[in-house]
Amino acid sequence: xxxxxxxxxxxxxxxxxxxxxxxxxxxxxxxxxxxxxxxxxxxxxxxxxxxxxxxxxxxxxxxxxxxxxxxxxxxxxxxxxxxxxxxxxxxxxxxxxxxxxxxxxxxxxxxxxxxxxxxxxxxxxxxxxxxxxxxxxxxxxxxxxxxxxxxxxxxxxxxxxxxxxxxxxxxxxxxxxxxxxxxxxxxxxxxxxxxxxxxxxxxxxxxxxxxxxxxxxxxxxxxxxxxxxxxxxxxxxxxxxxxxxxxxxxxxxxxxxxxxxxxxxxxxxxxxxxxxxxxxxxxxxxxxxxxxxxxxxxxxxxxxxxxxxxxxxxxxxxxxxxxxxxxxxxxxxxxxxxxxxxxxxxxxxxxxxxxxxxxxxxxxxxxxxxxxxxxxxxxxxxxxxxxxxxxxxxxxxxxxxxxxxxxxxxxxxxxxxxxxxxxxxxxxxxxxx
Numbered sequence: 426x427x428x429x430x431x432x433x434x435x436x437x438x439x440x441x442x443x444x445x446x447x448x449x450x451x452x453x454x455x456x457x458x459x460x461x462x463x464x465x466x467x468x469x470x471x472x473x474x475x476x477x478x479x480x481x482x483x484x485x486x487x488x489x490x491x492x493x494x495x496x497x498x499x500x501x502x503x504x505x506x507x508x509x510x511x512x513x514x515x516x517x518x519x520x521x522x523x524x525x526x527x528x529x530x531x532x533x534x535x536x537x538x539x540x541x542x543x544x545x546x547x548x549x550x551x552x553x554x555x556x557x558x559x560x561x562x563x564x565x566x567x568x569x570x571x572x573x574x575x576x577x578x579x580x581x582x583x584x585x586x587x588x589x590x591x592x593x594x595x596x597x598x599x600x601x602x603x604x605x606x607x608x609x610x611x612x613x614x615x616x617x618x619x620x621x622x623x624x625x626x627x628x629x630x631x632x633x634x635x636x637x638x639x640x641x642x643x644x645x646x647x648x649x650x651x652x653x654x655x656x657x658x659x660x661x662x663x664x665x666x667x668x669x670x671x672x673x674x675x676x677x678x679x680x681x682x683x684x685x686x687x688x689x690x691x692x693x694x695x696x697x698x699x700x701x702x703x704x705x706x707x708x709x710x711x712x713x714x715x716x717x718x719x720x721x722x723x724x725x726x727x728x729x730x731x732x733x734x735x736x737x738x739x740x741x742x743x744x745x746x747x748x749x750x751x752x753x754x755x756x757x758x759x760x761x762x763x764x765x766x767x768x769x770x771x772x773x774x775x776x777x778x779x780x781x782x783x784x785x786x787x788x789x790x791x792x793x794x795x796x797x798x799x800x801x802x803x804x805x806x807x808x809x810x811x812x813x814x815x816x817x818x819x820x821x822x823x824x825x826x827x828x829x830x831x832x833x834x835x836x837x838x839x840x841x842x843x844x845x846x847x848x849x850x851x852x853x854x855x856x857x858x
Contacts, residue, residue: 430708435749438536439742445482447529448501451626452516453477455524455608455618458625465515472512480508498522519618523729524608527642530737531603532630534650537745538600541657544752545593549586551759553857556582560849563842564678564769565780570670572776574783575845578679578764583856585664585759590856592657599653603646606630607638612728640729644722647737651719654744658712661751665702665709668758672699678769682761701758708751715740773842777810778817784839785821792830802826 437443453473460470483504491500499522506513517525560579565572606627610618627634635642672680681701683689689696718740722733773780782803789799806820806827818840822833 430750431746432749432753435537435540435746436742438533438540439746441484441487442482444529444533445484445487445501447532448498448525449477449480449482449505450630451525451528451608452502452505452520454626454629455520455622456515456518458619458622459515459518461625462619462621464619465518469512469515473509473516476509476512477505482508496522498525519610519616519622520608521611521640523638523641524610526734527638528606528608528626528630528632530741531605531632531642531646533741534647534745535600535604535631537741537749538596538603538650540749541654541745541752542593542596542600544749544756545589545596545657548752548756548759549589549593551756552582552586552589555579555759555762555764556586556853556857559764559766560853561846562764562766562769563773563846564766565773572772572780574780575773575842577846577849578766578769580849580852581667582759583853585660585667587856588660588663589657592653592660595653595656599650603650604632605635605642605646606632607635607642609635609638609640611640613638613640639725639727641725641733644719644725644733648719648723651715651740651744654748655713655716658709658748658751661748661755662706662709664755665705665758668702668762669699669706672702676768676772677765678772679762679764681758682763701754705751705755705758708747708754711747712744712751715744776817777815778840779807779810781817781840782807784844785827785836788835788839789827789830794830798826 453470456465456470456473459465460467482501486507487497487500487504490503491497494500494503502513502517505516509516556579558579559582560577562578563575564578564581566574566576606623607613608618608623608626609615609620615623624634626632668679668681670676671678680697681699683697688694689698689700718736722736725733786796786799786803789802790796794802802824803821806817806824809815809820810817818836821827821836827836
């Protein structure tokens with residue numbers, strides 16, 4: 426995790442103190458149920474909670490023990506015994522390390538997902554506000570980056586809103602999929618621990634019971650989780666690139682807010698660069714880099730190996746921290762985005778009316794021309810306009826073949842921008858309800 430691209434709320438989830446606190450809660454809840462089953466004394470379970478509940482775990486001490494024993498969970502349990510005292514011998518009864526590690530990892534992922542879902546809610550609010558603000562702000566739509574037909578800037582925001590609404594739904598499902606608990610012991614058979622312990626721990630920690638674990642929670646769950654993060658990152662990049670293109674000097678239909686005192690270049694004082702959305706493009710790449718390793722973690726040897734462990738220690742915090750930061754940054758970009766309707770109007774007019782070519786084509790077919798003949802006639806008038814040789818409407822009126830089918834007034838009526846935006850309200854109802 427890089428502090429530059431981190432927010433405290435997310436990084437706290439991955440801090441050692443948080444991890445050890447979760448480990449303790451897993452062990453203590455398990456001890457409670459063991460006590461109910463009569464496997465350990467109830468007084469011991471109570472003592473574990475009493476002495477460990479508010480403990481601040483000595484991370485340096487645990488690291489020092491691990492340096493000797495070469496096992497992180499054993500190092501933690503050794504330190505816990507120093508805090509709890511003699512009753513610590515009843516901790517971890519019938520459990521294996523993966524019971525603690527996997528259940529903890531899933532708790533961390535669910536907490537991270539909760540923050541990410543809240544982040545998307547903030548982004549959705551910003552997108553909705555800007556969408557309605559510019560519902561009828563007409564701008565040019567582009568295909569292949571070339572002027573196509575008119576749309577509205579509000580539609581661009583509505584498109585993004587719908588995309589991130591889907592992202593939210595996927596995150597909710599991914600959270601549910603990964604929110605499982607496994608306390609099943611070595612090779613997942615419950616030979617040394619009663620299944621009710623797993624059920625109790627799961628209920629206390631807000632998780633579902635893993636139906637069958639092989640000593641580890643199946644990693645297809647985690648592969649899906651990180652795949653969803655990757656898709657969300659791609660949606661961030663799509664919108665970021667849209668803004669970057671719109672901020673190009675030759676376009677300048679929208680740009681990132683440039684704050685007082687901000688500098689755009691160490692060499693050129695005039696520069697106003699899309700640094701935030703460029704940063705978002707880079708962060709999206711980082712998040713997506715977690716997807717392939719997560720997929721490869723699914724194929725573990727037999728009932729368990731630890732080839733996934735080093736991967737998850739990296740991608741867990743990195744992907745969630747970077748995505749959290751990116752979503753918050755994007756919400757801020759959208760909220761403060763500077764929009765230039767006057768430049769949108771200028772760009773609409775840049776091609777001398779060519780953006781109405783399809784409507785002319787369709788109108789000529791309604792007047793009796795074949796589609797092939799209509800296309801050829803309209804294209805014949807359009808190509809000179811590309812070369813700066815006149816206005817489209819004038820060329821259409823002067824074309825004898827077209828004039829034989831349509832009067833000048835009829836042609837003029839086809840150059841109405843409102844024709845292209847008449848169903849924007851319908852689309853908004855579909856998106857926003």
